[in-house]
Amino acid sequence: MKSLLQKSLKPLTIFASIVFALSIPSYFLLVDWIWLTELDENNELIVQRIENEFNDQQISDEKLEESIQFWNEIQSVGRIGPTLKPLQKDSVYTIRRQNPYLEKKSIDRFRGLITNIEINNKNFTVTIETNVEESEETMAYIAVVTLLFFLIMVVGFWILNRRLSAKLWKPFRSTLSKLKTFNLNSQTPIEFERSNTLEFEELNEALRKLIAHNISVYRTQKEFTENASHELQTPLAIIKNKLDLLLQKETVTDRQYQIIEEINRALTRSTRINKNLLLLAKIENHQFDDNETINISQLTQKCLEQFKEHANNKNIIIQPDIEPNIIIEGNKTLIEILLNNLVLNAIRHNLQNGTITIVLNKKELGIANSGNTALSSSAIFKRFAKVSNDSAGSGLGLAIIKQICNRHNWTINYQFMDNTQFFSIRL
Numbered sequence: 001m002k003s004l005l006q007k008s009l010k011p012l013t014i015f016a017s018i019v020f021a022l023s024i025p026s027y028f029l030l031v032d033w034i035w036l037t038e039l040d041e042n043n044e045l046i047v048q049r050i051e052n053e054f055n056d057q058q059i060s061d062e063k064l065e066e067s068i069q070f071w072n073e074i075q076s077v078g079r080i081g082p083t084l085k086p087l088q089k090d091s092v093y094t095i096r097r098q099n100p101y102l103e104k105k106s107i108d109r110f111r112g113l114i115t116n117i118e119i120n121n122k123n124f125t126v127t128i129e130t131n132v133e134e135s136e137e138t139m140a141y142i143a144v145v146t147l148l149f150f151l152i153m154v155v156g157f158w159i160l161n162r163r164l165s166a167k168l169w170k171p172f173r174s175t176l177s178k179l180k181t182f183n184l185n186s187q188t189p190i191e192f193e194r195s196n197t198l199e200f201e202e203l204n205e206a207l208r209k210l211i212a213h214n215i216s217v218y219r220t221q222k223e224f225t226e227n228a229s230h231e232l233q234t235p236l237a238i239i240k241n242k243l244d245l246l247l248q249k250e251t252v253t254d255r256q257y258q259i260i261e262e263i264n265r266a267l268t269r270s271t272r273i274n275k276n277l278l279l280l281a282k283i284e285n286h287q288f289d290d291n292e293t294i295n296i297s298q299l300t301q302k303c304l305e306q307f308k309e310h311a312n313n314k315n316i317i318i319q320p321d322i323e324p325n326i327i328i329e330g331n332k333t334l335i336e337i338l339l340n341n342l343v344l345n346a347i348r349h350n351l352q353n354g355t356i357t358i359v360l361n362k363k364e365l366g367i368a369n370s371g372n373t374a375l376s377s378s379a380i381f382k383r384f385a386k387v388s389n390d391s392a393g394s395g396l397g398l399a400i401i402k403q404i405c406n407r408h409n410w411t412i413n414y415q416f417m418d419n420t421q422f423f424s425i426r427l
Contacts, residue, residue, distance in 0.1 A: 009161060013154060020150045027146065028139045035132055036111055040092060043113035043128045050080070050126060051117040064120055076100040077110070077129045086123045090115040099131065108132075171195035175204055185284050185406070187215050222281055229278035236271045240264065276396035279337070280383075283403045288331045296335065297326045300360055303339040307347060315353045316369075322360040328427060330408050338404045341397045342367050342423060349375065349421060366424040374416030381412075 050071075059067065068080050077100065091114040099108040110129040117124050171193055178190045189211055192204040243264050246252070252260065282288065300322055311318055328335075346356045346369035354370035381402040384395040405412045411426040 009158060012157070016150065016154060016157075020146065023146060024143055027142050031139050031142065035138070036094070039111040039130050039132055040113065043111065043130055044115075046128050047113065047115055047117060047126050051119060054117075054119040059120075061120060061122075068119075068124075077112075077127070079127045080117070080124050081126075083116075083123050083125045086116040087114065087125060094132070095129075168197070171197060171200040172203075175200070175207065179207070182211070184214060184218050187219055189215065222284055225277055226281035226285065229274050229281060232274050233271075233278070236267065236274060240267050240271065243267070273396065276400060280396065280400060280403060283334070283400070283407055288334050288407065290331060291329050292332055294328055294330055294332050294335060295325060296328050296365070297322050297324050297360060299332075299336060300339055300358065300365075303336070303343055304358070306340070307343045310344075311347050311356065314347065314350060316347060316350050317355045319355060319357045322358065323362070326360055326362060334404045334407060338401055341401050345397055345401075345423075346421075362427070364424055364426055366422065368420050368422045370419060371416070371421045372419060375414065375421065377414055377416075380414055 054064065054067065057064075057067070072079050072081075091112075093112045093114075094109060095112060096107055096109050099106045109132045111132045112127065112129040114125060114127050117126050174193050178192065182190055189208065192208065195201050195204065243260055247257070247260060247264075301320070304318055304320060308318070343356070343358075346367050349371055350356065350369045351371060356370075357366075357368045359366040359368075381398050383399045402412060405425060413422075413424050413426075415422040415424075
């Protein structure tokens with residue numbers, strides 16, 4: 001994934017490269033045109049000078065013929081010749097041929113002019129050629145300099161863009177950083193930094209309203225959950241008590257007994273769900289904020305003793321690897337609930353004759369149990385999520401574990417490997 005700066009810089013660099021590539025032939029054509037125009041003017045001046053010099057000598061025709069012959073001999077390509085029919089129009093041409101002034105083989109470009117002159121009232125044609133090879137060399141120098149400035153421009157633009165972006169996007173990055181650390185459970189609105197950029201200030205204002213609305217809705221929902229769970233406790237307890245009395249004192253048929261037992265099991269599960277919901281609401285409402293020094297090694301051993309008989313019912317072997325006297329700071333009630341839920345989960349999702357391994361050290365609490373299938377890793381810590389085919393649980397045990405870890409700033413991870421389920425908590 002690329003940053004916004006990289007995405008904007010890449011098309012700009014491509015565009016600058018295209019402009020640079022197009023500028024090279026443009027420079028070449030422009031410089032060549034300037035050179036040829038200047039050489040045409042230069043050739044015309046040379047022809048004018050030749051005509052003037054011969055006429056200024058005021059020599060006889062015989063002497064003129066000797067002078068022209070001598071001039072033709074000392075010129076490599078230039079030539080003056082008599083003509084009875086002057087040209088209707090000057091001829092301008094460009095030719096490539098061997099440079100006569102160089103011994104080595106060198107094909108150069110020449111700009112030529114064939115025009116009329118008049119000496120001693122006689123018509124002549126004169127041919128003048130000038131080397132224009134320098135225009136290509138000039139073009140090469142211009143291309144090199146242009147490339148140098150292009151590189152300077154791209155590098156300078158990249159550096160300038162980075163510095164400007166860092167300054168311009170600072171309010172946005174501050175907003176993003178605060179959003180990343182925002183926790184709805186804390187129910188604390190975010191105080192965004194004021195910005196003099198209109199778009200960022202509008203964004204912050206929209207986020208303030210959105211967060212305030214979400215906090216209000218979240219608080220209302222939690223209050224409803226807590227109140228509903230609290231109010232349901234009493235009627236559930238009364239119903240369960242009445243059912244127990246009915247079974248103990250009244251004469252019921254087998255069919256009636258079976259129906260009452262089914263109602264009792266459903267009621268027991270409802271009571272457990274209600275208690276867990278109430279517990280979650282209390283954790284999220286920070287009603288377990290008090291901490292104390294806890295010997296988690298002793299708590300873990302005590303938890304294993306409590307669930308020993310439960311494990312024996314499935315003939316599960318528990319293998320503890322617990323370092324003694326591991327001391328942590330936390331809420332004792334919540335940590336007991338966490339240990340109980342972890343061990344109960346390991347027993348519930350275990351195999352008959354399976355194993356449970358518990359590892360505790362200063363850095364980590366890990367619990368592994370044998371199993372055939374992996375739990376749904378995407379929904380494992382969500383409330384009432386279907387993570388396995390086991391319907392005995394309330395669907396809130398792992399959600400409670402996650403909330404307790406969040407409460408203590410611990411990290412919990414789940415893995416399934418080699419028919420073994422692993423839960424590890426980084427203390």
